[in-house]
Amino acid sequence: MAREWGLKLNTGCWAAGVFITLFCLSVLWNRHWIFPIKNIYTTIQESNNIENPKETSRLDSISLHNEVIKLPRMIYTQPSVLSPPRNDILVMTPWFAPIVWEGTFNIDILNENFRQRNVTIGLTAFAVKKYTVFVETFIKTAEEHFMTGYKVNYYIFTDKPEALPTVSLKEGRKLIPVHVEKYERWQEVSMRRMEMISRLSETRFVNEVNYVVCVDVDMRFADHIGVEILTEQFGTLHPGFYGGKRERFTYERRNQSQAYIPSDEGDFYYAGGFFGGTVLQVSRLTKACHEAMMEDKKNGIEAVWHDESYLNKYFVYHKPTKILSPEYLWDNGMGSPPILKKKRFLAVPKNHAAIRSNDKK
Numbered sequence: 104m105a106r107e108w109g110l111k112l113n114t115g116c117w118a119a120g121v122f123i124t125l126f127c128l129s130v131l132w133n134r135h136w137i138f139p140i141k142n143i144y145t146t147i148q149e150s151n152n153i154e155n156p157k158e159t160s161r162l163d164s165i166s167l168h169n170e171v172i173k174l175p176r177m178i179y180t181q182p183s184v185l186s187p188p189r190n191d192i193l194v195m196t197p198w199f200a201p202i203v204w205e206g207t208f209n210i211d212i213l214n215e216n217f218r219q220r221n222v223t224i225g226l227t228a229f230a231v232k233k234y235t236v237f238v239e240t241f242i243k244t245a246e247e248h249f250m251t252g253y254k255v256n257y258y259i260f261t262d263k264p265e266a267l268p269t270v271s272l273k274e275g276r277k278l279i280p281v282h283v284e285k286y287e288r289w290q291e292v293s294m295r296r297m298e299m300i301s302r303l304s305e306t307r308f309v310n311e312v313n314y315v316v317c318v319d320v321d322m323r324f325a326d327h328i329g330v331e332i333l334t335e336q337f338g339t340l341h342p343g344f345y346g347g348k349r350e351r352f353t354y355e356r357r358n359q360s361q362a363y364i365p366s367d368e369g370d371f372y373y374a375g376g377f378f379g380g381t382v383l384q385v386s387r388l389t390k391a392c393h394e395a396m397m398e399d400k401k402n403g404i405e406a407v408w409h410d411e412s413y414l415n416k417y418f419v420y421h422k423p424t425k426i427l428s429p430e431y432l433w434d435n436g437m438g439s440p441p442i443l444k445k446k447r448f449l450a451v452p453k454n455h456a457a458i459r460s461n462d463k464k
Contacts, residue, residue, distance in 0.1 A: 179209055192442050196370065196426065204428045205444035208331045214252070217330040223254040225312035227300060228320035230261045231285060231292050233458050237321045237451060239268040246273060248324035248447070256312055260299060294409050297392040304386035315385040318448070319376035321458070326447040334425035336380035336388065338418050342429040342437055344372035355412040360404050361395035362412040369419050375411030377432045377448065391417055
């Protein structure tokens with residue numbers, strides 16, 4: 104028994120000795136008292152950095168890529184579950200899509216999120232025939248109010264690229280003309296819009312932008328429109344129907360059309376002049392609408408409100424993940440209802456008959 108305890112004691116002492124030796128070696132290594140090569144390398148590196156401050160700066164800038172981004176303090180009014188910011192309007196749909204109104208979002212919080220992601224937004228508009236006269240106001244006001252601080256590609260679809268104005272753009276923003284065929288009827292231009300956006304979504308947008316926003320060109324930006332609108336897929340409440348019953352909506356009611364919506368279906372009436380989302384979702388939306396239009400055309404049918412009719416049909420069965428209030432598409436001729444705290448995107452006064460006339464100019 105004594106022999107067995109002696110063996111155990113000797114073994115324990117040997118293990119303890121090995122542990123203490125390894126510990127001492129690690130301390131000496133870290134203090135550069137052994138393996139002087141490491142110490143010499145460190146000394147040379149430190150000396151070079153002192154003598155060459157530019158090199159220090161360059162190395163510091165490289166090391167930033169491996170650091171965790173530290174956000175500034177986020178100080179704002181705490182949201183209250185029992186005190187909603189707005190109680191005069193609907194702010195959430197039954198499928199949990201937010202409806203964006205002034206007072207329902209904090210742009211500082213949203214900007215912190217999107218700026219880390221380094222997003223680029225594509226803004227599409229069609230300036231065919233006489234509609235080129237609206238481009239200058241459109242771009243100038245967009246530079247002031249649309250996605251300020253973000254990279255933006257303005258894709259202007261036009262049959263007259265040479266007629267586009269020269270507008271001074273901020274850094275990271277581009278005006279990109281996209282040549283399109285000139286159609287004689289404005290209705291045809293409206294209908295073909297879905298086809299052309301669908302095609303570019305697959306060939307260009309997927310490589311150049313993260314989100315696509317599709318709007319009418321005969322408008323002007325009058326107030327902030329930023330990343331609060333961005334989501335997978337969004338539509339905008341039509342200013343003429345946002346408070347109406349579905350029975351009043353000017354959906355396509357002929358059941359022979361691919362855009363047909365029965366009188367007991369539908370949530371809202373969406374405007375054709377402001378929709379968008381991720382490149383993938385915009386591609387799916389515009390492709391589906393274009394295919395439905397082509398099917399109707401084959402059968403001699405033209406939907407009552409052209410591309411807007413097909414857009415509304417699509418949104419009945421493919422719900423938007425976010426909805427923009429009429430703040431984002433308004434006409435001053437409709438007055439200023441109390442619920443409208445902002446007018447962000449406004450129709451430019453014009454003679455519709457003259458602008459849409461089917462002459463060859």
